Amino acid sequence: MNGTQSGDYVICSNCHKVLRKFGQTNDVVTLVNRLVEEYSTSGRLDNITQVMSLHPQYLESFLRTQFYMLRMDGPLPYHYRHYIAIMAAARHQCVYLINMHVDEFLNTGGSSEWLNGLEYVPQRLKNLNEINKLLAHRPWLITKDHIQKLVKTGENNWSLAELVHAVVLLAHYHALASFVFGSGINPERESEPLNGLHLVTKNKFCICDLANDNSIENIGLMSNITESTDNESEIEVLMERMKKLQEEREEEEASQEEMATRFEKEKKESLLVVSGAFDDDVVSMSNASRYIEDPGFGYKDFARRGEEHLPTFRAHDYSWEDHGFSLVNRLYSDIGHLLDDKFRMVYNLTYNTMATHEDVDTTMLRRALFNYVHCMFGIRYDDYDYGEVNQLLERSLKVYIKTVTCYPERATKRMYDGYWRQFKHSEKVHVNMLLMEARMQAELLYALRAITRHLT
Incomplete structure (x- = not known):
């Protein structure tokens, strides 16, 4: 999609809507278009990019980091990078990502x-099979011996x-599989070239709808959210x-002993966060x-x-x-800066809104989401009250978080629909981005700690 600009407005050449030049709508229309031209060799705007474009600032950081890992100078040959991405996506049977990187x-x-x-x-x-397997499912088992x-x-x-390049790619694509399944992203269907740019769309989807938080289900996001009195309460x-x-x-801060106890309690309670989908081990024959x-x-x-106690990270x-x-x-070189920017971006991202409420400080909620993922992976922050x-x-x-983070291929529409029913799609996409980045950081922490121990 290209847009023509006039004064304080942008005209979308795809749907011909007149959009204000400033604000989130314009961010999506112009920034995403520029990012596609800058970072995509094919000129394709895939469904992952479309969904993430609800949050343009994060999208820019994400695409910059992914572009660097795949296409800039680095230790690994380019075809190795894409094969490693395939191996990572295959751990979660994420055919969407596998097909993308086969090409x-x-x-x-x-x-x-x-x-x-x-x-x-x-x-x-x-x-790489062993470290791929452990990173994807039980990263706490990685040691310097590996x-x-x-x-x-x-x-x-x-x-x-x-x-290190391989580990970063593996962690990135394990986590991205969580985002793909958590957001219900479907494979693309090719559209006709539009001014040299292939928009990969379904059901006459337009980025202008994403900008206004409408019709995102057209690209596979799982839900039509309805409002009710119960949801409001x-x-x-x-x-x-x-x-x-x-x-x-503000009145009284819990002691270190009490916070340690609360972490152990939350870690054990995460055992009880299950659904029927977890009753049997499912091995895909795909x-x-x-x-x-x-x-x-x-x-x-x-x-x-019943298993040997593992020390908390x-x-x-x-x-x-x-x-x-x-x-x-x-x-x-430089990947640390790009990853750090991406982690900080998603963690600090806020529009100070919750559903229909404005001027809300969501810091506490974002921190709880991020730290709960790390808690399930055995990582504890001494200064956090669990x-x-x-x-x-x-x-x-919690069921949704555990599924998307640990068993993403088992995520369902019902799980997506089952929490925060009044929240906007963009807010649920933000949740998925937080889960993705928290998972990636957890995997990297275990792998990098093992490398550090190897070096010392």
């Missing part, structure tokens, strides 16, 4: 024979720089809890299986009962800000 793999000189399965790829790529096996001397070894209850928690925090080994290996709760001892950022940036999680995240939302 990119071939376009960057990859051998079509490799697409027959892992037995056709070089041994050094096969050697790193040492990959970088040990030999013809199939990985340099540390190459391995749900919002009021949530806002009242946020206000009460803030007042209690073509995605050819790109992975041990397809039955999946997420198991960090605090699983204390962010105080190894954090992204103080440790992970500098290591990844040293071994893979009692807030139970107060702010009701059960249906």
Whole structure:
């Protein structure tokens, strides 16, 4: 879609709506169009970009980071990068991402024979299977031994720089699979070229609708949200809890011992956040299986009962800000800055609204979402009161979070519809972006800590 500008207005050449030149509407129309031209070699505006364009500032950071990982100078050959993306997406049977990168793999000189399965790829790529599996499902099991096996001397070894590049790609595409399934994103259908730009659309979708938070279901997002008296009271209850928690925090701060106890309680309670979808292990027989080994290996709760106790990952001892950022940036130049910008962007992103309410400070809610994901992965922040999680995240939302983060291929429309029924689509997309980035950061923390231990 291109737009013509006149004075304070932009005219969308796709639907011919007249849009104001300033504000979120214009952000979506002009920024997304520029980003597609700048970052896409095909000129395609895919459905992921369309959904993320509800939040243009985040979208720019996301596309810049992904473009750098895939297309700028780096330790790995270009066709390796796309094959690693395929391997990562296959852990969650995300055919959408697999197909996207099959095309990119071939376009960057990859051998079509490799697409027959892992037995056709070089041994050094096969050697990534173990860390791919662990990162995707149980990253807390990664140790320095896994790193040492990959970088040990030999013809199939990985340099540390190459391995960091691979780990960043794996974590990125595991997390992006969560976003794809959580948002119900469908495969695209080709449209006719429009002024040289291929808009990949369904059901006469237009970005102008996204800008106004309308018709997003046309690109697969799962719900038509309806308002009701019950939904209104749900919002009021949530806002009242946020206000009460803030007042209690100002009056009296919990002790370190009490906060540690609340973390352990929340970690154990996450065991109970299940649905019927989790009763049986499901192994797909789809073509995605050819790109992975041990397809039955999946997420198991960090605090699983009856298993050997695993030590909590204390962010105080190894954090992204103080440790992970500098290591990844040293071994893979500049990626740390791009990732840090993306993490900060989604964490701090706010329009100070909740559903129909304005001038709302949502900091507490965003932090609860991010930290709950890390809690499920055994990561604890000493300065965070995990009692807030139970107060702010009701059960249906926790089921959705756990599914999208840990079993994204099992996400359903019912789960999406089941929480925050009055919230806008853009707000639920923001939730999915928070879950995606929290998951990616958790995977990176475990992998980078293992690399640090290998180096020391």
